[in-house]
Amino acid sequence: GQQVMQIPQYQHVQEGEDFTTYCNSSTTLSNIQWYKQRPGGHPVFLIQLVKSGEVKKQKRLTFQFGEAKKNSSLHITATQTTDVGTYFCADTGGFKTIFGAGTRLFVKA
Amino acid sequence: DGGITQSPKYLFRKEGQNVTLSCEQNLNHDAMYWYRQDPGQGLRLIYYSQIVNDFQKGDIAEGYSVSREKKESFPLTVTSAQKNPTAFYLCATKTVGKGGYTFGSGTRLTVV
Numbered sequence: 001g002q003q004v005m006q007i008p009q010y011q012h013v014q015e016g017e018d019f020t021t022y023c024n025s026s027t028t029l030s031n032i033q034w035y036k037q038r039p040g041g042h043p044v045f046l047i048q049l050v051k052s053g054e055v056k057k058q059k060r061l062t063f064q065f066g067e068a069k070k071n072s073s074l075h076i077t078a079t080q081t082t083d084v085g086t087y088f089c090a091d092t093g094g095f096k097t098i099f100g101a102g103t104r105l106f107v108k109a
Numbered sequence: 110d111g112g113i114t115q116s117p118k119y120l121f122r123k124e125g126q127n128v129t130l131s132c133e134q135n136l137n138h139d140a141m142y143w144y145r146q147d148p149g150q151g152l153r154l155i156y157y158s159q160i161v162n163d164f165q166k167g168d169i170a171e172g173y174s175v176s177r178e179k180k181e182s183f184p185l186t187v188t189s190a191q192k193n194p195t196a197f198y199l200c201a202t203k204t205v206g207k208g209g210y211t212f213g214s215g216t217r218l219t220v221v
Contacts, residue, residue, distance in 0.1 A: 004151075009149070033209050033210075035209070041214070042212040042214050043152070043199070043212050044212070045210060045211070046209075048208065048209060088152070090152075097154070097210075098151075099151035099152040099153075101151045102151060
């Protein structure tokens with residue numbers, strides 16, 4: 001079945017460094033959603049990308065959707081300790097959503 | 110405040126017991142979902158419901174049951190047939206076709 005692969009699985013950064021997580025699929029993605037889950041918490045919706053090549057920004061976060069709609073990325077500029085958590089992408093084609101396994105971000109002060 | 114209330118936050122189950130996890134929403138969303146989260150894995154869909162008195166199996170429905178008698182409520186029962194129930198259970202809602210999921214704060218179920 002369709003899978004959404006996220007890399008890396010873990011990322012350790014020094015505070016102030018940049019961070020990027022990638023979401024890849026062998027098939028065309030419908031819409032991509034990104035979520036953040038703090039340690040011990042629940043996923044929180046960040047954004048949805050719909051169009052090929054779309055780029056959206058939220059403060060220090062930049063979200064991209066690939067031209068072929070087979071990949072997406074989330075980039076955080078100058079990480080802060082408040083950025084710690086797991087970032088999930090999800091393909092929301094039709095009624096069924098497929099979540100990636102997530103990238104866990106650790107930020108060292 | 111509009112949102113989703115899941116209870117209990119922590120639940121311990123003995124072998125052979127059925128337990129029911131509560132999920133209540135006041136967002137007036139049509140669709141409700143139950144997801145299971147295991148360490149290092151993505152969310153896996155157990156059951157979902159688009160309207161009252163109707164629900165569909167997700168990818169890992171075996172050993173679970175649900176009901177949707179009211180729009181606001183979507184309880185999940187973990188039966189004794191579920192052999193590995195220890196996990197974090199998340200209830201979610203969304204407006205069909207629009208936006209992202211809103212998740213509850215989850216229930217951590219442990220078999221003792």
